[in-house]
Amino acid sequence: MFIFDISNPLTLILMLAATVLLIFLAQEIKKSSISAITLFAYLILLIVHVAQTATISEEYRYMVSTLSRCIAIDFVFILVTFFAYLWVDDIEAKKEGKKSVDNSLDWFWKKV
Numbered sequence: 001m002f003i004f005d006i007s008n009p010l011t012l013i014l015m016l017a018a019t020v021l022l023i024f025l026a027q028e029i030k031k032s033s034i035s036a037i038t039l040f041a042y043l044i045l046l047i048v049h050v051a052q053t054a055t056i057s058e059e060y061r062y063m064v065s066t067l068s069r070c071i072a073i074d075f076v077f078i079l080v081t082f083f084a085y086l087w088v089d090d091i092e093a094k095k096e097g098k099k100s101v102d103n104s105l106d107w108f109w110k111k112v
Contacts, residue, residue, distance in 0.1 A: 003066065035081060043078060
């Protein structure tokens with residue numbers, strides 16, 4: 001059974017670096033779609049990890065702890081990329097002079 005083990009420290013560092021670079025790219029070119037792509041990628045990864053946990057056979061039961069760590073890390077990445085999406089969407093909306101998706105965090109963005 002193949003598991004994309006993101007709880008491995010090297011993989012975790014590489015994924016964190018890629019996520020930060022994509023968020024920085026989205027912020028620089030002011031396109032929230034790049035942040036949305038990373039958010040959807042982590043959502044798909046979460047769905048895959050949950051499906052693997054739900055359908056794991058008896059011979060691979062020792063991998064449940066690894067999959068649980070991967071699911072927890074997926075949730076952290078989803079949280080980070082969701083806030084990054086809202087942030088870049090706010091930047092893009094101010095640039096184009098239109099309303100952003102959600103203005104409820106304006107107090108937070110002013111402090112960033």
